[in-house]
Amino acid sequence: MKTIAGILFLAILALAGHRKSFVKLLPSRAGRFFFLTGTEFLLVGYLLGDSFLGVLDPATLERARPFLIVGLGWIGLLAGIQLEGKALRMFGRASYLWILLYGCFLLLFVSAGLHALLRVWFPADPHLGLAVSVLAVTALCTGQTSMALWMQQASKQKRPLGIVLQFVASINDVIAIVLFGVLIGFHQPAGGGFGLSLPPLEKLAFSLLLGTLMGLLLLMLFRARLGEADKVLIVIGLVLFGGGAAYLLGVSPLLIHLIAGAVLANFSLKSDETFHLLMRIERPLYLIFLMIAGAYLRIGAPLAVLLALAYVAIRALSQGAAGAMFLGRVFRDPAYPRAHALGWGLTSQAGIGAALAVHFHLWIAGPSPPLLLNMTFSVLLLAILFNEVLSPFGLAYVTKET
Amino acid sequence: MTHLFVLSVLVLLQGLLLKAFPHAFSLTEVQLTLNFGFLLLAAYLFGEWTARIRLPRLTGYLFAGILLGPDVLGYFSPESVASLRFIDELALAFIALSAGLELRTQNLKRQWRLLSGLIVVVPLTVFCAIFAFLYFALPRVGSLPALPAAQKIVLAALLGTLAIARSPSSTLAVIKECRAAGDFSESVLCVTVVMDILVIMLFSLFLALAGAAEAGVPAHTGGLWLRIPAEFFLSLLLGLFLAWFMSGYVTVIRREGIFFLLCVAFLVTRLSQALSEQSAIMAGLPLHLEPLLICMSAGFFLRNLFGKGAFYETTINRSFLPIFVVFFALAGTDLDLDALRAMWKVAILYAGIRIAGVFIACHSVLALLRAPFKTRNLYGMSFITQAGVSIGLAGLIPRRFPEGGEILFTLLLAVIVINQIIGPIAFKFALEQSGEARGTAQKLPGGGR
Numbered sequence: 031m032k033t034i035a036g037i038l039f040l041a042i043l044a045l046a047g048h049r050k051s052f053v054k055l056l057p058s059r060a061g062r063f064f065f066l067t068g069t070e071f072l073l074v075g076y077l078l079g080d081s082f083l084g085v086l087d088p089a090t091l092e093r094a095r096p097f098l099i100v101g102l103g104w105i106g107l108l109a110g111i112q113l114e115g116k117a118l119r120m121f122g123r124a125s126y127l128w129i130l131l132y133g134c135f136l137l138l139f140v141s142a143g144l145h146a147l148l149r150v151w152f153p154a155d156p157h158l159g160l161a162v163s164v165l166a167v168t169a170l171c172t173g174q175t176s177m178a179l180w181m182q183q184a185s186k187q188k189r190p191l192g193i194v195l196q197f198v199a200s201i202n203d204v205i206a207i208v209l210f211g212v213l214i215g216f217h218q219p220a221g222g223g224f225g226l227s228l229p230p231l232e233k234l235a236f237s238l239l240l241g242t243l244m245g246l247l248l249l250m251l252f253r254a255r256l257g258e259a260d261k262v263l264i265v266i267g268l269v270l271f272g273g274g275a276a277y278l279l280g281v282s283p284l285l286i287h288l289i290a291g292a293v294l295a296n297f298s299l300k301s302d303e304t305f306h307l308l309m310r311i312e313r314p315l316y317l318i319f320l321m322i323a324g325a326y327l328r329i330g331a332p333l334a335v336l337l338a339l340a341y342v343a344i345r346a347l348s349q350g351a352a353g354a355m356f357l358g359r360v361f362r363d364p365a366y367p368r369a370h371a372l373g374w375g376l377t378s379q380a381g382i383g384a385a386l387a388v389h390f391h392l393w394i395a396g397p398s399p400p401l402l403l404n405m406t407f408s409v410l411l412l413a414i415l416f417n418e419v420l421s422p423f424g425l426a427y428v429t430k431e432t
Numbered sequence: 433m434t435h436l437f438v439l440s441v442l443v444l445l446q447g448l449l450l451k452a453f454p455h456a457f458s459l460t461e462v463q464l465t466l467n468f469g470f471l472l473l474a475a476y477l478f479g480e481w482t483a484r485i486r487l488p489r490l491t492g493y494l495f496a497g498i499l500l501g502p503d504v505l506g507y508f509s510p511e512s513v514a515s516l517r518f519i520d521e522l523a524l525a526f527i528a529l530s531a532g533l534e535l536r537t538q539n540l541k542r543q544w545r546l547l548s549g550l551i552v553v554v555p556l557t558v559f560c561a562i563f564a565f566l567y568f569a570l571p572r573v574g575s576l577p578a579l580p581a582a583q584k585i586v587l588a589a590l591l592g593t594l595a596i597a598r599s600p601s602s603t604l605a606v607i608k609e610c611r612a613a614g615d616f617s618e619s620v621l622c623v624t625v626v627m628d629i630l631v632i633m634l635f636s637l638f639l640a641l642a643g644a645a646e647a648g649v650p651a652h653t654g655g656l657w658l659r660i661p662a663e664f665f666l667s668l669l670l671g672l673f674l675a676w677f678m679s680g681y682v683t684v685i686r687r688e689g690i691f692f693l694l695c696v697a698f699l700v701t702r703l704s705q706a707l708s709e710q711s712a713i714m715a716g717l718p719l720h721l722e723p724l725l726i727c728m729s730a731g732f733f734l735r736n737l738f739g740k741g742a743f744y745e746t747t748i749n750r751s752f753l754p755i756f757v758v759f760f761a762l763a764g765t766d767l768d769l770d771a772l773r774a775m776w777k778v779a780i781l782y783a784g785i786r787i788a789g790v791f792i793a794c795h796s797v798l799a800l801l802r803a804p805f806k807t808r809n810l811y812g813m814s815f816i817t818q819a820g821v822s823i824g825l826a827g828l829i830p831r832r833f834p835e836g837g838e839i840l841f842t843l844l845l846a847v848i849v850i851n852q853i854i855g856p857i858a859f860k861f862a863l864e865q866s867g868e869a870r871g872t873a874q875k876l877p878g879g880g881r
Contacts (some may be wrong), residue, residue: 096463099461243441247438250437251435258750259749261474262753267472268469271470271473273466274467275445314688
């Protein structure tokens with residue numbers, strides 16, 4: 031009964047959260063944006079979780095785990111569908127190199143900063159490397175919802191800037207998902223004794239193959255003239271199947287579905303239609319996904335909050351610096367007079383960032399996960415919340431004089 | 433061809449995974465993702481294939497369940513099937529809601545003579561035919577032990593009642609697939625739904641009478657005669673309240689209908705269970721509120737009283753195909769082929785008598801109303817389906833009558849297999865012949881093409 035009550039509660043909150051009307055009550059820019067992106071549902075989940083109200087108790091959360099796997103698949107598919115060749119060629123080949131350099135810089139600086147910081151509290155922890163890697167990879171992610179919302183409200187002149195930001199964010203999201211897929215390859219899932227026993231790179235290759243196969247199946251099924259209900263069924267079926275297969279094989283469902291989505295985007299004439307269909311269902315799904323993730327959050331010691339704040343600061347500074355060094359060069363154009371400040375516009379971390387956090391949690395979940403890894407998950411979720419509050423200011427800074 | 437190819441790839445992948453990680457398939461994570469996705473896609477693709485050979489898609493979903501289930505290929509163990517059972521609750525609630533939404537007062541008023549005739553005569557004829565058959569045939573069924581006359585009467589009455597049951601879900605699925613609309617399809621759906629409700633009430637009445645007879649107490653003890661109508665009206669009342677709430681949702685929010693309906697479906701099933709438990713604890717009288725009736729009446733009131741049926745009809749049509757497909761595929765996994773193998777002769781006879789009863793009843797009613805001969809046959813073909821409620825209630829027989837109950841349960845399952853295979857095909861044919869099937873290539877709720 032409690033499980034059902036919990037699920038009902040979640041669903042009703044997701045419905046309420048979907049209504050924009052209650053957002054209008056919020057006066058401040060940051061507050062309004064924070065609520066429009068839906069990230070507040072992490073907090074709602076935390077309040078419903080075992081650490082507070084207890085509606086979502088461990089048993090309920092245990093049963094909700096399949097939902098998280100499906101959510102990861104869904105998010106991956108959505109991200110993949112946006113990787114259409116035409117859109118990716120928008121800024122020329124050189125832009126990739128500079129974005130890649132931006133990413134490498136960010137990875138290096140966040141890793142170095144966090145490694146120095148975490149070594150103070152966890153000097154000899156065997157999981158230090160993994161924790162730092164996960165935090166650094168996730169630092170690459172940028173939540174695109176707040177960006178899109180900002181641009182919706184911005185004047186016509188500022189819109190090209192939004193396109194640049196979304197382009198950089200998409201490329202970095204893909205890099206993050208792939209790197210996370212590689213990281214997964216190094217470790218067996220904590221929960222069970224299954225998963226492919228292959229070297230990491232072969233595991234990555236296997237993920238690519240499985241993702242391509244899923245994409246091809248989707249493509250073949252979508253070739254027929256289908257009604258909306260059929261498309262929903264096919265996508266749900268393949269996301270469930272692919273997510274379950276990924277879980278069983280110990281590979282990343284995000285990566286598999288990202289590839290499947292990319293295959294569909296580049297070989298199907300109906301990818302736009304499919305994207306809109308997925309988006310129609312996505313929001314409530316995403317909100318429930320965030321709530322479940324929030325319920326797993328254990329703030330406990332003030333250390334997690336401190337580390338999260340430090341992580342946010344290191345990431346933002348690295349983004350600002352890397353943006354000035356690399357993005358400012360490639361996107362130098364009269365249309366983007368503040369191109370050197372582009373990095374500040376990428377502070378939001380929800381979306382793929384939250385998905386990677388959940389993915390990490392699923393991966394480390396077991397009877398007694400190591401303290402550092404558990405804390406890494408909490409730090410990630412808290413940082414996502416903090417970054418979501420900060421991101422409107424970053425975006426305002428980038429667009430100030432344009 | 434594409435569908436068959438994709439289906440083969442999926443079957444191959446699932447087979448490989450099953451072979452590589454046999455123990456992992458007991459995990460909830462795997463059952464609710466991989467297994468669920470596989471069943472959904474496989475059943476859907478099967479349905480597409482059966483549609484090409486002009487059979488109902490529903491038959492394809494059922495066959496997928498039979499083939500992949502524990503009896504044939506064994507891709508789904510009984511535990512895997514059990515883990516997906518929550519779909520049944522959801523699907524039944526949506527099916528009942530859809531059925532209620534299909535019923536329009538003005539049409540029902542126009543056809544009241546036909547409807548009342550069918551609702552009285554069909555159950556009565558089928559009940560009498562099956563009762564008589566079983567009363568005389570019971571001693572010859574399988575290895576059934578010799579039963580006392582009273583028990584023979586009770587069992588024949590219970591099985592006779594179950595023979596009345598139809599399958600509203602199958603009926604609705606075929607109507608939606610054929611995009612049928614008109615007096616014929618609406619009257620068939622209405623009679624089917626009412627007969628199912630009648631069966632639930634009669635079955636509990638006969639069970640209680642059997643209990644009272646065994647205990648040697650008069651049958652009116654326990655407020656039995658009052659309780660059943662009370663349950664019926666309370667369910668209707670709850671349906672009215674639910675319809676009011678749902679219409680309020682449309683007025684105030686009017687979005688995310690899918691999630692709202694999921695909440696409603698869970699709420700109704702759980703609430704009716706909780707109310708039964710609470711009434712048993714507090715008043716010592718377990719009130720059995722029927723979720724099927726609550727949802728159906730909610731749909732009826734939404735359409736005819738609050739005028740908000742269109743929103744829910746569109747939502748169900750657009751989004752619930754996955755639930756319906758898995759529901760029928762799961763029903764397929766339930767169909768017991770061993771039972772059919774063991775008792776096929778008696779089962780065919782039983783099914784034949786039931787179908788004959790239906791045809792005789794439909795002919796009599798429609799002859800009185802001076803309907804053409806062809807129409808009489810079409811109605812006869814429409815009341816063959818049998819599943820859902822019958823399987824659920826049949827499961828009570830071995831528990832209530834340990835002596836011989838298991839054999840009768842097997843017989844009932846075998847009959848249901850036959851009816852559920854023939855029923856949808858016959859009904860689809862009837863819809864096409866009636867001229868009400870507008871798009872036979874249309875998929876179940878909301879499909880394209």
